[in-house]
Amino acid sequence: MKIGILGYGNLGKGVESAIRQNPDMELVGVFSRRDPASVETKGAPVYPLEKALEMKDQIDVLILCGGSATDLPKQTPEFAKWFNVVDSFDTHAKIPEHFSNVDAAAKEGNKVAVISVGWDPGLFSLNRMYFGAVLPEGVDYTFWGKGVSQGHSDAIRRIDGVLDARQYTIPVEETLNAVRNGSIKDYTAREKHTRECFVVAKEGADKEKIEREIVTMPNYFDEYDTTVHFISEEELKRDHSGIPHGGMVIRSGKTGFNKENRHILEYRLQLDSNPEFTASVLVAFARAAYRLSKEGQTGCKTIFDIPPAYLSPKSGEELRKSLL
Amino acid sequence: MKIGILGYGNLGKGVESAIRQNPDMELVGVFSRRDPASVETKGAPVYPLEKALEMKDQIDVLILCGGSATDLPKQTPEFAKWFNVVDSFDTHAKIPEHFSNVDAAAKEGNKVAVISVGWDPGLFSLNRMYFGAVLPEGVDYTFWGKGVSQGHSDAIRRIDGVLDARQYTIPVEETLNAVRNGSIKDYTAREKHTRECFVVAKEGADKEKIEREIVTMPNYFDEYDTTVHFISEEELKRDHSGIPHGGMVIRSGKTGFNKENRHILEYRLQLDSNPEFTASVLVAFARAAYRLSKEGQTGCKTIFDIPPAYLSPKSGEELRKSLL
Numbered sequence: 112m113k114i115g116i117l118g119y120g121n122l123g124k125g126v127e128s129a130i131r132q133n134p135d136m137e138l139v140g141v142f143s144r145r146d147p148a149s150v151e152t153k154g155a156p157v158y159p160l161e162k163a164l165e166m167k168d169q170i171d172v173l174i175l176c177g178g179s180a181t182d183l184p185k186q187t188p189e190f191a192k193w194f195n196v197v198d199s200f201d202t203h204a205k206i207p208e209h210f211s212n213v214d215a216a217a218k219e220g221n222k223v224a225v226i227s228v229g230w231d232p233g234l235f236s237l238n239r240m241y242f243g244a245v246l247p248e249g250v251d252y253t254f255w256g257k258g259v260s261q262g263h264s265d266a267i268r269r270i271d272g273v274l275d276a277r278q279y280t281i282p283v284e285e286t287l288n289a290v291r292n293g294s295i296k297d298y299t300a301r302e303k304h305t306r307e308c309f310v311v312a313k314e315g316a317d318k319e320k321i322e323r324e325i326v327t328m329p330n331y332f333d334e335y336d337t338t339v340h341f342i343s344e345e346e347l348k349r350d351h352s353g354i355p356h357g358g359m360v361i362r363s364g365k366t367g368f369n370k371e372n373r374h375i376l377e378y379r380l381q382l383d384s385n386p387e388f389t390a391s392v393l394v395a396f397a398r399a400a401y402r403l404s405k406e407g408q409t410g411c412k413t414i415f416d417i418p419p420a421y422l423s424p425k426s427g428e429e430l431r432k433s434l435l
Numbered sequence: 436m437k438i439g440i441l442g443y444g445n446l447g448k449g450v451e452s453a454i455r456q457n458p459d460m461e462l463v464g465v466f467s468r469r470d471p472a473s474v475e476t477k478g479a480p481v482y483p484l485e486k487a488l489e490m491k492d493q494i495d496v497l498i499l500c501g502g503s504a505t506d507l508p509k510q511t512p513e514f515a516k517w518f519n520v521v522d523s524f525d526t527h528a529k530i531p532e533h534f535s536n537v538d539a540a541a542k543e544g545n546k547v548a549v550i551s552v553g554w555d556p557g558l559f560s561l562n563r564m565y566f567g568a569v570l571p572e573g574v575d576y577t578f579w580g581k582g583v584s585q586g587h588s589d590a591i592r593r594i595d596g597v598l599d600a601r602q603y604t605i606p607v608e609e610t611l612n613a614v615r616n617g618s619i620k621d622y623t624a625r626e627k628h629t630r631e632c633f634v635v636a637k638e639g640a641d642k643e644k645i646e647r648e649i650v651t652m653p654n655y656f657d658e659y660d661t662t663v664h665f666i667s668e669e670e671l672k673r674d675h676s677g678i679p680h681g682g683m684v685i686r687s688g689k690t691g692f693n694k695e696n697r698h699i700l701e702y703r704l705q706l707d708s709n710p711e712f713t714a715s716v717l718v719a720f721a722r723a724a725y726r727l728s729k730e731g732q733t734g735c736k737t738i739f740d741i742p743p744a745y746l747s748p749k750s751g752e753e754l755r756k757s758l759l
Contacts, residue, residue, distance in 0.1 A: 125690070128690060128691055128692050129690060131692075132571045132572050132690070133571055153692055203759070206755055206756070206759050207752070207755055207756050210755055227759055232759045234565070234569070236758050236759045237565075237743060239758045240743055240744070240746075240747055240754060240758050241558070241561075241743060241746065243747065243758070244719040244722075244743075244746035244747045244748075245558070245712075245715050245716045245719045245746070246712075246715060247456045247457055247748075248456050291705075366449070366452060366453060366456070366708060366711040366712065366714075366715055367452055367708065367711055368452050368455075368477055371707075372706075372707035372708040372711050372712075373707045374704070374705065374706045374707060374708075374712050375703075375704075375705040376703070376704055376705075377701070377702070377703040377704075377705075378562075378701070378702055378703075379699075379700070379701040379702075379703070380698070380699075380700055380701075381615075381698065381699040381700075381701075382696075382698045383695075383696035383697050383698060384690060384691065384696040384698075387690040387691055387696050388569075388570075388690065388696075388698050390690075391569050391570060391690055392569045395568040395569045398568075413751075413754075413755060413759055414743070414759070415742065415743050415744040415747075415751065415754050415755070415758075415759070416742050416743075416744055416751070417742060417743075418739065418740050418741060418742050419561060419564055419565060419568075419738070419739050419740075419741075419743070420564070420739040420740055422564075422565065422568035422569070423564055423567065423568045423739075424568075424571075427737075427739065427740070428531070430564060430737075430739050431530055431531055431534055431737060431739070432530070432531050434560050434563045434564050434567070434739075435527070435530050435551055435556045435560045435737055435738070435739070
């Protein structure tokens with residue numbers, strides 16, 4: 112199948128890389144709002160965004176790699192009229208609205224659109240669903256990290272006197288272990304995660320003031336135990352240039368006529384590169400979008416709607432033989 | 436939806452219990468080869484097996500709770516002609532043959548049959564599939580335990596001089612940690628699991644001989660480090676009457692243009708009661724079988740073929756809002 116990439120940031124790069132791991136896929140090109148001459152891919156041809164529509168018959172699935180804040184709410188419905196698309200829209204609270212916009216557009220164009228693909232939303236959501244379906248009486252806990260939160264890093268960068276920053280979200284080990292041992296409780300934000308910040312201050316900046324502004328920042332940091340380390344630009348580059356992430360979804364549930372048996376289900380991801388892993392998930396769902404479209408299906412789908420086998424290059428027979 | 440249970444061992448009991456946790460389901464009754472008067476359920480009416488066919492219009496899905504060795508290879512194709520069925524057939528090597536027999540029968544009867552549901556085969560298989568689809572370049576490891584292996588316990592019970600026995604399969608912690616840290620290697624059976632046996636010897640039996648027979652038993656124990664403890668009948672009853680199990684599927688994979696980023700994906704189950712958990716999975720898939728059948732689908736399905744949302748009592752809208 113022939114894949115197009117729209118947007119070439121970290122996620123778009125990850126998709127270019129992931130396609131090389133899937134021999135049944137071919138990358139047609141990258142479409143960008145930037146001047147194509149300024150976009151350095153690892154080999155994929157680059158076209159201006161306007162060119163996409165002209166090339167629509169050469170593309171089976173267009174993978175949308177823009178951001179959730181402003182790009183995808185507009186782009187996904189726009190392009191779903193003309194292409195089978197997959198996006199990683201991750202603003203949880205706005206998913207119902209996004210779904211309905213994209214569904215209307217995809218149905219209008221007789222296309223398939225798969226939204227909110229990645230790991231959260233995505234594989235974590237999927238596991239919350241399977242867990243709840245097989246253990247109806249239970250509680251889910253989601254922990255994130257250890258990993259880099261772009262949103263929190265950006266929030267620190269906006270503070271006066273800050274040159275650059277990196278924020279790690281870290282699950283609290285004691286709470287994690289308690290949950291794994293079946294403890295059921297409404298944990299506070301502080302009990303579940305800590306936040307660790309590596310900050311490069313501008314010369315002469317008031318570090319005490321920066322630290323105070325970080326740890327008291329509403330929504331982002333005030334409800335957590337936050338540690339702030341000031342480091343040099345070189346150290347930040349040397350030790351904190353990766354974009355690792357991960358986390359775990361844990362369900363603690365009971366069965367039995369007297370609820371006497373406890374079961375702990377856990378799904379855990381430990382990712383060296385958050386964008387490359389998300390891109391790999393997008394690419395597997397591009398395969399599903401292609402197959403659903405070939406079957407004549409249309410409209411917006413999520414990870415809940417897609418038969419697992421549609422993600423795999425293996426046939427049903429191979430899957431039953433080798434993986435069941 | 437109306438559910439029937441065929442077979443009332445540990446699994447059938449687990450299904451009776453699980454149905455109480457699913458308000459959209461109603462248990463019509465248990466069908467047994469035994470004299471109904473001798474089958475003590477927790478309230479479900481018991482009918483002789485022959486009565487099932489007469490009652491077929493009162494049953495939306497029949498959950499088959501027999502064993503994989505001799506019951507299911509006959510029963511699933513037989514009953515799939517008349518009922519939507521779900522089974523937990525777990526002889527991995529014979530799944531393709533079972534699938535094809537059941538598929539023909541279900542198609543003949545215009546019914547849906549879901550086979551090999553549980554956790555391995557079942558949820559573990561599902562995760563092996565998702566893991567491989569999103570990280571094509573990687574290796575899977577499956578560990579089982581700590582948990583009771585019925586097959587190994589039975590093998591010990593067949594030894595001369597043994598009154599009763601319980602065998603635990605236990606993952607080797609060092610190997611598990613190595614895999615979680617990204618080590619890729621062909622581990623031997625001995626490197627992955629140890630076996631711990633609790634044995635009640637008959638009075639006057641030669642314990643040294645029993646121990647030697649256990650640890651050298653081909654296929655079952657000779658490739659493992661095995662520990663044997665002789666205990667009293669009372670101790671076995673007091674400390675080892677549960678049927679816990681579990682395990683983990685771990686994929687270690689790489690992404691990036693130079694495969695420079697490693698990702699570890701893990702799915703872990705820790706189950707107080709293996710049969711009750713398996714039963715809970717069967718019940719969720721009974722819901723899916725019912726829905727597929729309502730849509731007019733027929734034939735044999737596995738966990739790979741079923742859209743996740745079909746397992747959940749929640750609507751697509753609710754799922755997107757609350758779990759995505």
